[in-house]
Each structure stands twice: as structure tokens, then as C-alpha cells.
Amino acid sequence: xxxxxxASLNPASSPDVAQRAELSAIDASTKAPALYFLGSSVLWLIxxxxxxxxxxxxxxSPTFLGDIEWLTFGRAxxxxxxxxxxxxxxxxxxxxxxxxxxxxxxxxxxxxxLLLIAAIFWNVGVTVGMVGIAIGHSTSIExxxxxxxxxxxxxxxxxxxxxxxVATFRFGRSKHIYVSQWYLLAxxxxxxxxxxxxxxxxxxxxxxxxxxxxxNWWFAHNVLGLWFTPIGLAAIxxxxxxxxxxxxxxxxxxxxxxxxxxxxxxxxGVHHLIGGPVPVWVQTAGIAASxxxxxxxxxxxxxQHLTLVGSASALKYSPTLRFIVFGGVNYTxxxxxxxxxxxxxxxxxxxxxxxTVGHAHHGMYAFFTMVMFGSIYYILPRxxxxxxxxxKLISLHFWATAIGITIYxxxxxxxxxxxxxxxxxxxGPDASIIPYLSNADVKGIIEITLPYLQVxxxxxxxxxxxxxxxxxxxxxxxxQPRPVGATAPTLFRPAPDLEAAR
Amino acid sequence: MNRAPLIFLGIFFAxxxxxxxxxLTNHLGYAKLQPVFNEDEGKAFPQRLPGEAIRGKEVYRDLxxxxxxxxxxxxxxxxxxxxxxxxxxxxxxxxxxxxxxVYLGTMRTGPDLRNVGARFAGEGGRDWHIQHFYDxxxxxxxxxxxxxxxxxxxxxxxxxxxxxxxxxxxxxxYQPPAGxxxxxxxxxxxxxxxxxxxxxxxxxxxxxSRLYVPKEEPKKEASQPEAAK
Numbered sequence: 001x002x003x004x005x006x007a008s009l010n011p012a013s014s015p016d017v018a019q020r021a022e023l024s025a026i027d028a029s030t031k032a033p034a035l036y037f038l039g040s041s042v043l044w045l046i047x048x049x050x051x052x053x054x055x056x057x058x059x060x061s062p063t064f065l066g067d068i069e070w071l072t073f074g075r076a077x078x079x080x081x082x083x084x085x086x087x088x089x090x091x092x093x094x095x096x097x098x099x100x101x102x103x104x105x106x107x108x109x110x111x112x113x114l115l116l117i118a119a120i121f122w123n124v125g126v127t128v129g130m131v132g133i134a135i136g137h138s139t140s141i142e143x144x145x146x147x148x149x150x151x152x153x154x155x156x157x158x159x160x161x162x163x164x165x166v167a168t169f170r171f172g173r174s175k176h177i178y179v180s181q182w183y184l185l186a187x188x189x190x191x192x193x194x195x196x197x198x199x200x201x202x203x204x205x206x207x208x209x210x211x212x213x214x215x216n217w218w219f220a221h222n223v224l225g226l227w228f229t230p231i232g233l234a235a236i237x238x239x240x241x242x243x244x245x246x247x248x249x250x251x252x253x254x255x256x257x258x259x260x261x262x263x264x265x266x267x268x269g270v271h272h273l274i275g276g277p278v279p280v281w282v283q284t285a286g287i288a289a290s291x292x293x294x295x296x297x298x299x300x301x302x303x304q305h306l307t308l309v310g311s312a313s314a315l316k317y318s319p320t321l322r323f324i325v326f327g328g329v330n331y332t333x334x335x336x337x338x339x340x341x342x343x344x345x346x347x348x349x350x351x352x353x354x355x356t357v358g359h360a361h362h363g364m365y366a367f368f369t370m371v372m373f374g375s376i377y378y379i380l381p382r383x384x385x386x387x388x389x390x391x392k393l394i395s396l397h398f399w400a401t402a403i404g405i406t407i408y409x410x411x412x413x414x415x416x417x418x419x420x421x422x423x424x425x426x427x428g429p430d431a432s433i434i435p436y437l438s439n440a441d442v443k444g445i446i447e448i449t450l451p452y453l454q455v456x457x458x459x460x461x462x463x464x465x466x467x468x469x470x471x472x473x474x475x476x477x478x479x480q481p482r483p484v485g486a487t488a489p490t491l492f493r494p495a496p497d498l499e500a501a502r
Numbered sequence: 503m504n505r506a507p508l509i510f511l512g513i514f515f516a517x518x519x520x521x522x523x524x525x526l527t528n529h530l531g532y533a534k535l536q537p538v539f540n541e542d543e544g545k546a547f548p549q550r551l552p553g554e555a556i557r558g559k560e561v562y563r564d565l566x567x568x569x570x571x572x573x574x575x576x577x578x579x580x581x582x583x584x585x586x587x588x589x590x591x592x593x594x595x596x597x598x599x600x601x602x603x604v605y606l607g608t609m610r611t612g613p614d615l616r617n618v619g620a621r622f623a624g625e626g627g628r629d630w631h632i633q634h635f636y637d638x639x640x641x642x643x644x645x646x647x648x649x650x651x652x653x654x655x656x657x658x659x660x661x662x663x664x665x666x667x668x669x670x671x672x673x674x675x676y677q678p679p680a681g682x683x684x685x686x687x688x689x690x691x692x693x694x695x696x697x698x699x700x701x702x703x704x705x706x707x708x709x710x711s712r713l714y715v716p717k718e719e720p721k722k723e724a725s726q727p728e729a730a731k
Contacts, residue, residue, distance in 0.1 A: 140566055189517075266516055425582070
């Protein structure tokens with residue numbers, strides 16, 4: 001067991017020379033585009049974090065940078081969202097998806113130079129869109145704020161990258177299709193479908209009335225469920241068994257998890273419109289689908305948990321494993337919370353509140369972003385052929401972000417629930433049950449939520465420290481000279497001896 | 503066996519299914535809703551916004567107002583929007599048919615604005631918005647809404663003071679230096695025009711009866727008395 005663990009942590013020490021050579025060739029073929037995607041993703045992560053801090057501080061101190069029009073809350077918040085979604089998350093997804101696809105299909109990435117052009121176009125598109133928002137051209141359609149002159153660039157750059165990944169799969173030598181590949185293929189097809197339809201029906205040729213809202217949330221929720229979630233799960237399904245050096249617990253559970261996600265997640269987005277001016281039947285369908293999401297979530301969570309059982313001590317050593325497991329656990333938690341939020345009675349309280357913001361970060365950060373961090377810690381040494389320079393910085397990165405996001409989610413969830421209860425209580429006999437929350441006008445409600453908004457800013461500072469540690473380590477790794485001969489992976493502490501790895 | 507085509511087919515149908523159900527069905531179902539004529543008022547509702555209000559909605563869009571304000575009133579029995587005075591009735595799909603962009607919103611850091619034009623109307627409403635945009639603390643102490651000073655211009659008085667100057671509406675500590683006046687920019691004027699125009703008209707009673715309202719208690723008690731509690 002220990003031998004496989006060491007081998008998987010460091011393929012250079014694998015006893016099978018031929019396999020080692022093949023993996024090295026595949027890793028090398030992904031180097032240029034993967035490095036470009038990862039470098040841009042780290043850059044956008046820092047940009048997005050800066051806007052996050054600005055928006056968060058403005059929320060409780062509205063005069064902070066108050067007279068600068070392009071940094072007004074409505075724009076700073078939007079710049080944050082688009083930088084971390086289309087800048088950080090999608091760039092990181094591209095790198096991870098391409099690298100995984102090449103490895104799992106046993107295929108070198110061909111004509112990487114052409115792919116690099118698509119990668120550059122994607123980032124040009126994001127930059128154009130960000131500038132557009134800053135100068136007031138945002139569409140104010142949630143998750144689709146980039147102005148109409150930026151989105152075609154993004155669409156075609158995406159289509160190119162997606163086609164590349166599918167072609168890599170098609171020309172691969174592997175006969176077997178691993179569950180990660182299912183998720184990747186699906187995600188690569190779903191995102192452009194969603195994005196194309198949403199652009200046409202909302203931006204270029206808008207449909208009428210509140211049908212727009214349906215298209216909006218069909219898109220926005222599915223971006224989470226049908227793009228980021230499959231990418232994150234594909235990474236977990238690959239790295240978890242890889243780092244542990246043992247197969248995934250159950251093949252059948254992973255198939256069940258995949259198809260139930262594909263069928264139910266699609267319909268879940270309508271729960272963003274519960275109680276709104278859209279047909280009630282479609283709200284009900286959305287609620288049913290959201291609740292059915294319990295099936296893939298439990299199945300996937302169980303499968304991953306059973307894989308980890310007995311090997312949990314490896315968490316002490318492997319940075320990749322620690323980030324991935326943190327992400328995997330939070331996938332289960334945030335998804336179950338999401339199903340609960342779709343219940344009419346719970347949505348009545350939480351829907352228009354900071355609780356939703358907390359939930360969004362629970363999914364996009366505590367699950368997805370942490371999984372991407374873990375993946376990057378594994379991938380980068382293999383394409384650069386050098387190791388992470390500082391285990392201390394990785395440790396700082398993990399603890400700052402893990403504690404930060406936990407405080408963030410707990411704080412905003414509490415604040416949001418109080419905000420929701422207070423909003424729904426007015427004068428009347430029932431209102432005196434909780435005097436602190438009753439009869440509050442809008443200013444009173446703000447007063448109730450203010451401490452939680454401040455807690456959010458402090459947790460944001462903590463997360464920023466983690467991101468800086470990550471960025472420093474990343475740049476340091478790029479510039480340090482490549483060592484001669486085989487290297488040992490950077491772990492939190494010295495690698496385990498024989499029985500420790502069990 | 504190569505299962506890739508089968509997997510792809512499943513992937514394709516999954517998304518085609520939800521697109522058909524959520525998007526296409528509703529697009530065909532009610533995107534063509536028409537205004538209804540109201541006998542009492544002698545007009546068809548909903549009414550179109552006047553031109554300056556439509557321009558104002560563009561300002562609403564570019565400043566991202568939607569991230570703190572909803573434009574959808576919940577129905578009686580679901581939340582207390584009506585008790586808060588955010589509308590006389592819940593919003594229905596027909597209210598939005600003339601809007602090129604629908605900003606329902608998902609967050610209520612501030613109040614719902616669907617009927618803000620009914621709460622703040624006329625000259626008094628305009629003055630309130632001017633104070634509120636210049637510094638929200640003037641009208642709403644403790645608010646966390648940012649200032650929108652960039653919707654105003656402080657400029658030296660050349661010749662006669664402008665009849666459109668607004669500093670007389672602001673408290674003493676906000677007065678401009680001597681020889682200067684404060685005016686709204688065109689964007690500021692438009693945004694206020696939009697907010698003054700935001701108000702849903704009367705629609706037929708059949709409109710609300712088709713919407714979800716939680717079942718009243720008696721029914722529950724009749725079928726399953728104490729056991730349910």
C-alpha cells in the first residue's frame with residue numbers, strides 16, 4: 001500500500017518504466033496551454049479577491065471608496081463575480097479538464113499552439129467584459145453581466161477548447177471510459193449549450209416578460225450544476241483514488257450518481273423564482289428536481305467517503321488530498337442545504353437574503369475552488385517537473401481558506417436567516433414572539449444583519465491571506481530553477497512509513 | 503464496446519429535456535401575453551414607461567441596483583410584502599410584458615422597488631430621491647446604500663442661477679461653496695424619472711386567482727386532527 005501511495009504521489013518513482021514514460025509524454029504535451037490557463041486563473045483569482053474585499057467592506061461601510069463611480073457597490077460586486085467565475089474558475093477548469101482528459105484518454109494533446117490561441121482569446125474576452133462592466137455596460141442579468149460585445153469572443157474561445165478536449169478523448173488509446181471522463185464530456189457539452197441559448201434568449205434576441213427570468217435561472221443554476229459541479233466531481237473522482245493508491249469504492253454508484261445528476265440538476269434552477277411571477281407548475285417542478293438532487297449527492301458522497309475510509313491518515317501528508325476532501329465534504333453539505341432551500345417554507349425566509357450569498361460561496365468556494373486548489377497542487381509539479389517550493393505556504397493556504405470560508409458561510413447563513421425572519425415579521429399578534437426581530441423596518445433589518453456583514457469582511461481578509469500564500473508559492477515555483485534528477489513531492493510532513501499509509 | 507455515443511445521447515437529452523420544459527414550454531406558453539383593458543380606468547394595463555424612465559432604467563442597469571433591490575411583490579400568504587406596503591397585490595407575469603429587460607432581482611438588502619413610484623410620487627417624491635441619492639443618511643439614517651454623488655454636478659454659477667439647481671433641497675452641511683450650485687446630471691434625472699414611474703397598474707382579479715397561495719388551515723384540521731401535530 002505504501003509503495004502505491006508513494007508512486008501515486010510521485011509518478012517518477014513508479015516501477016513501470018513504460019507507463020511512466022507515457023504519462024510523462026502526455027503531461028508534457030499539456031504543458032503550454034495548462035500553464036497559460038493556470039497562470040491566468042491565479043491572476044484572476046487575485047483580481048476577483050480584491051473586488052470581493054471592496055464590495056464586502058462597502059456593504060457595511062458604504063462611504064468606503066464611495067464617490068468612485070466604477071467602484072460603486074453594484075459594479076464592484078459584479079466585477080468580483082465575473083472575475084472569479086469566468087476568470088478564475090473557468091480558466092482553472094480548462095486546465096484541470098484538459099490535463100485530466102489527456103491522462104485518462106491516454107492521448108497527447110495535439111497542436112497545443114492552436115489551443116493556446118483559444119486560451120488567449122478566452123482571457124481577452126474576460127478582460128473586455130470586465131472593462132465593460134466597469135464603464136457601465138453590464139447587462140445586470142445575474143451571471144451573464146458581460147456586455148454583448150464580449151460574449152461572442154468567449155463563446156468561440158470556449159467552443160474551441162471544448163472541441164479540443166473532445167478530440168483528445170476521441171483519439172485516446174484508452175478503451176475504458178472512466179467516470180471522470182463522463183463528467184468532463186458532459187460538462188464540455190453542457191456549458192456551451194447553456195451559454196449559447198442564454199445569450200440568444202436574453203441578450204441578443206430577448207424573450208418577453210418573466211420568461212427571461214426562467215432562462216436566466218435555467219442558465220445560472222445549471223452553470224453551477226452542469227459545468228462547475230461535473231468538473232469538480234471529475235477531479236475528485238480522479239485525485240481521490242490516485243492519491244490514496246486504491247480504486248474508487250463502487251463503479252455502479254458512480255454511474256448512478258452521474259445519471260441522476262444529469263437528469264435532476266437540469267430542472268433545479270427554477271427554485272430561484274419560488275413565489276415569483278412565473279407559472280407555479282414550473283416552480284413546483286424545480287422544487288421537485290431540487291429535492292431529487294439528494295439522490296446523486298448522497299450516492300456520490302457515499303462513494304467518495306467509502307473510498308477514503310481506512311486511508312484518512314493520508315490527509316496528514318498530501319496537500320492535494322486535504323483540499324480535495326475538504327471540497328468533497330462541502331459538496332455534500334452545500335447540496336443538501338440547497339435541496340432544503342428549495343422548500344417553499346424555507347425559501348420564504350431565506351430566498352431574498354444573505355443566506356443565498358453564503359450558500360453560493362459554500363458551493364463555488366468551499367466545494368469547487370478548494371477542489372481546484374487541490375488539483376493544481378497535483379498537476380503543476382507534473383507539467384513543470386519541479387516541486388512546490390514551500391510546504392509552509394501550502395499549509396497557510398489551506399488553513400486560511402478553510403477557516404475563512406467556514407466563518408464566511410456560517411456567518412452569512414445566520415445573518416441571512418435573521419434577516420429573512422425579520423423581513424417576514426410585521427405588526428400583529430405573532431410579531432411579539434421574538435421582539436428583537438419583529439416590527440423592524442428596512443433600516444432595522446440592516447441593523448440586525450450588520451454584524452454578520454462585518455464578520456464576512458474579516459473572513460474575506462483571511463481568505464485573501466490564503467490566496468496570497470498560494471500566488472506567492474505559484475510564482476516562486478515558476479521562477480525557481482529545475483532540480484537535477486528525481487525529486488520528492490512537497491508534502492505537509494515527511495512521507496509515511498510502511499504501515500502509516502494504511 | 504464503445505459506449506461513448508450512448509453517453510453522449512444521454513448527455514444531450516438531459517439538457518434538451520430541461521430546455522424544452524423550462525424555457526421552450528413557457529416561451530410558447532406565455533411570452534405572448536397581451537395587455538388587458540381596464541373598464542374603470544379606461545386604459546389598457548400594464549402601461550408602457552415614458553421615454554425618460556426607459557433611459558432611467560438603463561442607469562438602474564449600469565449601476566447594478568438589481569443586486570440589492572427586487573422588483574417582484576410576493577403574494578398574500580407568502581411573506582409580508584403587502585403588509586410592508588410594497589404593493590397592493592402580488593406581481594404577476596403580465597406586469598412585465600413591455601419590459602425589454604426584466605429585473606426581478608434575488609436580493610433584498612433594501613426594499614422591493616416594484617411600486618416605489620406609488621410610495622414616493624410627484625414633486626415630494628422627486629425631492630426625496632434627490633436627498634436619498636445625494637446621501638442616503640439624509641432620509642434614512644443607518645442605511646447602507648451608497649451615495650450616488652456622481653449623479654450630481656457641482657458647478658460655478660454663470661449668470662443667473664439655474665432653475666434646476668437642487669441644493670435648496672439639501673440640508674445645510676451639504677451646501678456647495680459660495681457661487682456654486684448643484685444640479686442633477688441627465689442620468690440622475692432619468693433614474694429618478696424611472697423610480698417615479700415604477701408602479702404596477704390594476705389587472706383583472708382572475709390574474710391573481712391562478713397563483714399559488716398556501717392552503718388555509720381548516721382543511722388540514724378536518725382530515726387529520728391531532729395526529730398531525
